[in-house]
Amino acid sequence: MTIQAGDRVPNTKLFKVTPGGTEPVQSEDYFAGRTIALFSVPGxxxxxxxxxxxxxxxxxxxxxxxxxxxxxxCTAVNDAFVMTAWAKASDVGDSVTMLADGNGDFAKALGLEMDGSGFGLGVRGKRFSAVIADGVVKQLNVEGPGEFxxxxxxxxLESL
Structure with a gap:
């Protein structure tokens, strides 16, 4: 079942990219007590x-x-090393926190996985954005296939 506005974010392990490397983080801890703008990319x-x-x-x-x-x-079904390299190549700095969902557990728990096997990608997360306040989804915007x-x-910004 796909997560909806009003639902609590499921608890899974992600890997947060930090200047000192990567650190495991539980999603329930990461999203607790603050408002996060989360977006997911297929890769x-x-x-x-x-x-x-x-x-x-x-x-x-x-x-x-x-x-x-x-x-x-930003989350993607990529390993922490790829997310770190992408952050550096994209000059993200401290504007966006990169969250690696290497096994796709977070995408699956949200019900927002997609099968990209036809493109050689395997199972990935759908393209979406969400506003999450203290672990609860306040806004969820899921793209249709191929849309942006x-x-x-x-x-x-327009929706806030």
């Missing part, structure tokens, strides 16, 4: 993700934070 270094999705949230980070977002996080409209930083 690091993929065309739309690298050219539009991640850069949009980096560019709009200050505006999102001015509207009450405490932290912006409702999960953008601009759309989220």
């Amino acid at each position: 690091a270094f993929t065309p739309t993700c690298s050219a539009k999705h991640l850069p949009g949230f980096v560019e709009k980070a200050a505006e999102l934070k001015a509207k009450g977002i405490d932290e912006i996080a 409209k409702v999960s953008t930083a601009e759309y989220m």
